[in-house]
Amino acid sequence: DQQVKQNSPSLSVQEGRISILNCDYTNSMFDYFLWYKKYPAEGPTFLISISSIKDKNEDGRFTVFLNKSAKHLSLHIVPSQPGDSAVYFCAASANDYKLSFGAGTTVTVRA
Amino acid sequence: GAGVSQSPSNKVTEKGKDVELRCDPISGHTALYWYRQSLGQGLEFLIYFQGNSAPDKSGLPSDRFSAERTGGSVSTLTIQRTQQEDSAVYLCASSVFLAGGPGDTQYFGPGTRLTVL
Numbered sequence: 213d214q215q216v217k218q219n220s221p222s223l224s225v226q227e228g229r230i231s232i233l234n235c236d237y238t239n240s241m242f243d244y245f246l247w248y249k250k251y252p253a254e255g256p257t258f259l260i261s262i263s264s265i266k267d268k269n270e271d272g273r274f275t276v277f278l279n280k281s282a283k284h285l286s287l288h289i290v291p292s293q294p295g296d297s298a299v300y301f302c303a304a305s306a307n308d309y310k311l312s313f314g315a316g317t318t319v320t321v322r323a
Numbered sequence: 324g325a326g327v328s329q330s331p332s333n334k335v336t337e338k339g340k341d342v343e344l345r346c347d348p349i350s351g352h353t354a355l356y357w358y359r360q361s362l363g364q365g366l367e368f369l370i371y372f373q374g375n376s377a378p379d380k381s382g383l384p385s386d387r388f389s390a391e392r393t394g395g396s397v398s399t400l401t402i403q404r405t406q407q408e409d410s411a412v413y414l415c416a417s418s419v420f421l422a423g424g425p426g427d428t429q430y431f432g433p434g435t436r437l438t439v440l
Contacts, residue, residue: 255327255432255433258428258429303365309425313365316365
């Protein structure tokens with residue numbers, strides 16, 4: 213039973229434009245959300261997180277938005293760069309160390 | 324410094340055989356996690372070790388799965404009598420223990436791809 217869903221398996225975007233990745237969750241106990249980025253043959257690396265007391269968190273080119281009523285979060289990457297081409301995982305936690313992950317979205321940034 | 328390392332990177336085995344997967348966490352990280360990712364699925368939590376506390380085994384899918392962590396460092400995940408549905412990428416992560424919550428950033432290894440024929 214997937215509690216975190218990333219319904220778009222892939223996304224292609226032109227360099228310099230905005231990438232928007234979406235994530236939906238079903239467990240209302242989730243109160244902390246994270247995005248991880250993964251390059252081929254490497255493990256996922258932490259990118260950005262947001263607590264449920266906020267609706268937005270920004271770190272450089274990366275911004276995460278949280279809509280609790282819709283159980284939806286999104287990651288915006290502006291501007292997109294070739295090095296952003298990777299798999300992005302959304303993850304959620306009910307305030308403990310167990311993370312529930314989505315299946316990932318593969319982002320390809322075209323030059 | 325060195326990151327989390329896992330071995331082997333790939334393992335092909337026959338159904339019914341036992342396999343052992345190894346994880347070397349980042350030095351000084353007292354928390355260690357195992358996840359697996361089956362094809363088309365997200366990472367699934369398996370087990371958590373923190374210091375000398377009893378491990379949280381709540382994510383292990385069956386009693387064929389076990390894990391240990393020796394000396395608070397290296398961990399081994401063992402799968403007995405492997406089945407084809409065990410085929411997945413097994414990922415290990417470690418973290419500094421701050422509060423034992425999601426704010427303890429987990430650093431992942433590259434994973435072991437297990438294929439059960």
